[in-house]
Structures are given as C-alpha cells and as structure tokens.
Amino acid sequence: MIGALSGPHIDWAALSPIVALLGGATIVLLAGLLRARVTREVVVPMLALLAFGVAFGLGVWQWDVDKTIIAGALKIDDLSIAMTWIFCVAGIGTVLLSWRSFAPREAAHGEYYALLLTATAGMLVLVGSQNTVTLFLGYELLSIPLYVLCATEMRRAASLESGLKYLIVGSVGSATLLYGLALLYGATGSTDFEGIARALGSGDLLHDPLLLTGIALSLVGIAFKASVAPFHQWTPDVYEGAPTPVTAFMAVATKAAAIAIALRFFNTALIDARADWAPAMAALAAVTIIVGNVGALGQTSIKRLLAWSSVAQAGYMLGGVVVSSQLGTRATVFYLTVYLAMNLAAFAVVVARERETGLGDDIAALDGIGGSRPWLAWPMTLAMLGLAGIPATAGFIGKVYLIEALADGGYTWLGVMIVVGSMISLAYYLRIIAAMWMRPAREPQPALAGAALDFRPDEPVGPRRPGGEVLATAAIFGAAVLFLGIYPRPLFALAEHVGRALGLH
C-alpha cells in the first residue's frame, strides 16, 4: 500500500524561488544562534540579502514559463514571477533599513530575518495560488510572521500594541476569508480556481445567495490585507507602532501581495461572476480613495500619514482589478512597481531621520533638510511628488496608465475619483515638501527620555549617523522614481508581458 501513497510530481525548478526563501530562512535562523556578535550583526543580514537575491535570480531563470505545479496547487507564470521580484526588492530594501535598527537586535537577529524571509515566501505562495486552500495557506504564512515582526521592539509599548492589534484584526480578516472560501466551495463544489470558474461558467449559479455571500466575504478578507476601506482601520495604528523597516515592508510587499491575489482570484476564478463583484469592488475602491486621502490630511506623524496614503493608493490599484482586462492588469503591475520605489524611498528617509534627530517620525524631523541634508531631501521630494502623481515622476505615468485602463473598461467615473483623490492628497504631500524645503532647519536635539529603546545601556542613545545603506536605499529608489517617470519603457515592457498571464482580453 505504501506505493499508492506517492505524492504529486513536484517541479522543483518552478518552485525554486519559494524553496530559496524558506531555505534561506532556515539558514538565517541557525546562523543567528552563533555567539559571535559579528555573525549576528553582519553575517545574518548578509545571508538574508543573499536569500532574497537568489530568489530574485531564480525568478529571472523561471521568467516566461507558465506552469501549474504540485497537483494544481500553485501557478508559476509571469504574474507570479513579477511579484517575486517586487517582494524580493522590498525584502532587500527592508533588510538594508533594518541593518542597524533596534528591532532585529531586540528580537534576536536570526529570528527577525527568518520571519521576514518566511513572510515573503508566504506572499509567493499567495500570489501563485491556484486553489483556495493554497490561497489561505499563503495568506496565513504571510500574516503570522508579520504579527510577530510588528512587535519586535519589545521595550516599546507602541510596538507591542501594534503587533497585538494586527494579530486581532488580521485574524478577523483571516476568518472572514476562510468563511468566504468555504461558502464558495459549498456553492461550486470545487476548491480549484479552474473548477470554480467552470462551475460559474455554466451560468446557473450567478444568483445563488451562497455564492454571492462567498464572494463578498472573500473580497472582505482580501480587503483587510490590502487595507481597503472600510477594513483599513488597523492600518494607521499598526504602521505607526511597528518598527519603521517593518512598516516599510508591510506598506510595500503585503499590499502588493493582496492586490496581486485580488487580480488573480477575481480575474480567473470568479471572472464569470464579474457582474456581481465588479460594481461592489469599484464602490470599495472609490470609498477607499476618499477615506484614505481625507484621513491623511490631519496627520503629524509621517508613518501615520504614509499609512493613510497607502490606503488611498490601494484604492487606486483596485481600479486595475475592477476592469478585468489585460490593460488593467498591466496598469496594476506597473503601479505596484512604482509604488514600491516611492514608498521605499520615503521610508528610508524616515528611518534616517529617526536615527539623526531623536524626534521619531514627526513631520518636524524633516524641517529644513533641503538645505542641510540634500541627499535625504531629494529622494523624499521625488517620492512625495510621485505619490501625488506629478509629471516627470513614475507616479504620474502609473496613474495615467490606471486611468486609461479605467476609461477603456467603462469605469471613467472611477478614473475621475483617482484624480479627485490626487487633488486631496496634494494637501498632505505638500506639507512634507514644505517642511523639507521651506522651513528653517532645526538644531540637532538630544533624544527624548522616552526614546531610550536600546536594551544595552552601554550604548549611547540619541542622534547617530543613519548609515550608508539607508542613504543608498533612499537615493536608489528616489532615482528610480525619476528615471521611470522619464523613461518608463522597460517597465512598460515588463507590465505588458505580465498582462498576458491571466488570459484576459
């Protein structure tokens, strides 16, 4: 009987990016147990970088394949691979920002970076899933490490609060998603995306309450992860409390994963029920754009502000999912890439100023850096102009692409909402620009008493140098925002390739 239990055929080549990340996580975890300080503080992050780099490279190797692997559980196509690259770049950026931060030191280096790698592997499973079971597995594999990562600055109450809040709200999201997927199984009799699509294709199910509830609940579950209003309330608190590199990772990679799975799930499995979910999703996108942008207006903490702005940006990107077209997929992937560059540049500057000023993430920390720290001010300026959608930045082209997809798909009104959202957003992006360039610089201040985060009392707390890797991250991603705004052709070529992956028109 043993012979009958043989597992499914596994295509290791196609699976290799996920294997690389999980293998990297194991090695990093073990290396973190070594005693020497240099191992923990230098070798461990280097290994994490290496794992991300290898996964990225394996993605390049697997580019242009289109396979369903492990008995139809995962699909490796251009969308999965493009997302692998986005996650790996986000991961590399996060490692660089974490390098000399408090968070990995407090959580123990090995664990911190291993969790980061595991969460990324979860994202790959999520965006590649071809089956509702894999979908849920990926969703959880990405969420659980993040709950822990949020709470890694263990001596800071806000960090713990952030982790706890994310855990509770995230679990509600998971439960909702699971319920929705279960109802979908009940309605269609299949957990397979193809099976669901086939059941829907027959057309008798489209008004089945079980199916409609299932679709609605799974939409809500994904909306929680993408922080789409009205399921976004956790976002500002969690983003503010989490260690800044982790916030950057969540803002960029988690959001990308949630949007990408929305693309895949709704535009393949549920494509025939489009008439049911597309109007609802469009309404959610519109609400998200308004709520996110209005919410950002009064913020004084940059991290909170960026959290609200990320809510609004999720609304923009959802537009590309709503239209269910190749153009929409392309526009979404394009925007996700651009969004990655803009946010990583911004968060790198926040990290640098947190270290330099002791003012934390208050907007005041940016006062006058246009004169005193131009290498930080320029990337931040480009990131803000890009997020606001000003020409000559990649953000502008991304928005044009999205609006074009919406107009082409018959959702011009949602395109106008994007524009209205951009108008509101100017008010807060401009405040950051005004702080940097139009206010006098502050005297460097000693750290506030409450900011004593270090758990090793022999090390001085307070203003310290941000570190070359943080400055490099800011500069590289800031330059990318400008470069892709002027010469976007390579990214268009990539997006066009990915657009064909889902088999839409």
Place this chain on the structure above:
Amino acid sequence: MTIHLSLLLWLPTIAGLIGALLGRRQAGGVALVGAALALAYAIVAVTRFKSGGGLQFVTDEPWISALGTRWKLGADGLNLFLVLLTTVSFTASTAWAARKGGYDRPRVFFFWMGLAHSAVLGALLAQDLLLFTVFFDLMLVPFLFLTGMFGGEDRVRAVVRLFIYTLVGSLLMLAAAIAFAVLAAGDQPISFVFSDLAARGPIANGSQNWIFLCFAAAFLIKMPAFPFQGWMPDGYLNMPLPVLAVFSGVLSKVAAYGFLKICLPFFPHASAHFQTLVLLIALASILYGSAMAFTTTNTRLVLGYSSVAQLGFIVLGIFSLRPEGAQGALLQAVNHGLVVVPAFFIVGLLAARAGSDDLRDMGAGALRAPVLAALFLVVALATLAMPGSSNFAGEFLILLGVFRAKIVIAIVAFAGVAMASVYMLRMFIRAVHNPAGAGMESLELSAGDGLILVPLVLTIVALALYPQVALVRSERAVGAAVAAVGTGPVQSATAARLAESGGAP
C-alpha cells in the same frame, strides 16, 4: 541648419543643472547663458519659419507606445511667437535674478528656473495631448519651490494655495484628456497625438461637453479668470520678483494657448455650446480685474489684477469664435507678456527705492530718474492700449470679433478698455509724480538694470511698429482653429483690417 526643438526645449534645464553642479557663484551665469542660447535659437526658428507652412520643425519620436503617446514637438503659427515670448521673458528674468542675487541657495534657484523655462516651452511645443498635459502640470513644480523657498513672508501658505488651486484644474484636465483619447480612439489603438485626434474627428456631443468643461476649468484657473482668482493675491505678493514676472508674463499665456490649440479644434460643439458662458466669465474678469486694480494700493496687485482683466480680453477674443477675435487674442497674449515683464521689474525697482510695494509709500519716482520714468511711461501706455501700440491692435481685433459675435458683450467690454487707462495712469502718476513718500529715494536706473529693461521696452516699441510680423505668421493657424467651430468664415484679410485699426505704421 535644421531646428531641433528638443534641443531648444532642454537647453535651459541642462544649463541649470550644469550651473548647479559647478557651484554657487557660477549657477546664475550658466543659467543665464542657457536661457540666452534658447532665446537665440528661438529667434533663428522664427526667421526660418515659413508663413502659412503649417506645422514645422517637427520632432516625432516614440515615447510611451503602451499609452499611445509620442514625443512630438512642432512649431506652428499658434505657438511660434509664444515660444519667442517665453524665451525673452525667461532670459530677462534669469538675468535679473543673476544680477540681483541674494538668494541663499542659488544653485537650487537657477536649476528650478531652468526647469520652469523648459516646461513652459514643452507645453507650448507639444503636439501630443498627453505630452501637453505633462508639461502643463510640470510647469507648476518649479514655481512651488521657487516661491516656497525664496518668496516673501507668507510664502508657504501662498504656495500651498497656488499649487492646490492650479493643480486641481490640471488634474481634472488629465482625466479629461485620457477620457477624450479613449473615446476618440473607438476600436482603433489609442493615440494622444494631435494629428491623430484631429483625423479621428470630434467625439459625441455629450462627452464633449464635460471634457470641455474640465479643460476650460484648468485653463481659467491658471490664467486666472474670475471667479478662480483666489490663489492670485497671496501668490503675487509672495513670489520673488523675477519669478513673478515670468509667472504672470508666460504661464497664463499657456492657458490661453490651450483654448486655441485644444478646446476649439477638438471640442467644436462644446465650444459653441458654452460660448456665452465663457464670454460672461471673461467679461466678469475684465470688470472685476479692472475694479480691483483701481482700488488696491499694492503695486504688485495692481499688475496682478490688471492681468486678470487683460486675460479676460484674451479669452473674449478667442471665444468670439471669429478669426479676427482669435488673432487679436493671440497678438494680445504676446503683447501682455512683453508688457508685464518689464512692468514688474520697474515696479520692483520703485519698491526698492521706496522700501515697500505700496503705492502710498512711493511718489516722486521721476524726480532724479527721468529714464526710469520714461520707460515706465512706455510700458504703462502700452498696457492701457494707447492707439499706435500693438496692444491697441490686439484689443481692437478682439473687440471687432466680439462685436460681430455678441454685440451686447462687446459694448460692456469697451468699458474695460477705458478702465485700463484709469488704473494704469493712476499707478504711474502716484508712483513717479506725486509728492514723495516718507522713505522714498529717487535714484536713476543703474546701467545693469537698464541693460535688461531697455531691450524689453524696445521690443514693445518694435512690435507696436510691426505687429504684422506676428499676425502674418499666425493667421492661417488661427483661422484653422476657429474654422473648426464653424461659426464664422475664415477671413484672410487681417492685414487690411489692421490698417483700419491704426496699429500699422
């Protein structure tokens, strides 16, 4: 020698960058050289331009093929003289700024000045709707920094207001532009190139209407026209003088140009449909601007409100929807730019002597400065459209057009002509003739200032003597733009009409 418009376009930015890299002392000089080279190049282009030859010096390269937009530049009768005006104004302003100095970060200042120059040229030369939108929005970014970093006391508030007001309009225009291109494309691949859009013919009347309104809002805000002038007073009071001169002299003209280049040819039905509405807005601008210019005592605001009124005349001419009115409007756009730049410089010189911008603190400016007073007189007389000046020819043609289109509006608009002489003479008399204010010190024009001012004033005189230089070259293009609306026959006897107007020698 072939004219490369891309080179003309980027010269100022390249010079600004080189200057910024060379150092604080060189920044101004290098930027001035760049602006002057652009001016020289523009003069060469004008001499090479063949009247009635359609679009010339075309540059047509693929830019973002996925979006259907091309890097297409060209000069025609509509933009040729506005390009020349732009290079003249920027060269004068850059020279003024380089001479006066006193900016604490000159490298940043002159870089933004160069980029502003390039962006305005780009908006004027663009032969692709998306490219036009890109440059139209990009124009604002340099002014955000130039005002916010180098402006007066209330600069941050002023600049945020200015930026939000004008970008609201621009972003609406962006959405409208994309919707227009998508609608015009139908089943064909999308294209933003003007010639493709023209070939595809007008879109359905209902869509035309809302798209027209979005474009009109953007242009009217940028001018500004009543009731969209809310950003103007704060902005004008706080901008650095050379920046203000180009802002008032050139940016508003791009908006007027937009009406002629985009609204009339592409939205003929809507242009006719909303003719009365736009004419009433223009009329309100004339009356409101004149009344405010007559009552305010701040010299910058007198010129600001007079610009509101002058721009009202320009819109009036365009929306007479008759060739003579539109020709007059184009001529008046060039005239107003040429007049307002030296006017701001002279007012700035007087303000420096009086220690304040306020008319009540001035007086007796002519006491020891006959040359300055004489230059001021020429500028003032040109502004109030003294018969014999080119402004007279412009206003005459505008009113002739309106008279033939809507006689009642023309009769009311005549009042505006009279009011212009009231407020300009009031300013002239109070600034240079009345008893001296407390801190007023009359000083003659220095040679350096004269070197900038005298050529500008000579240009005004030259254009007064030979307005046909501009009229002949623009005649056909203007005729074609207006003919698209189809309310009036294309008339080609402009020169003859000009002789009636008294503008010709």
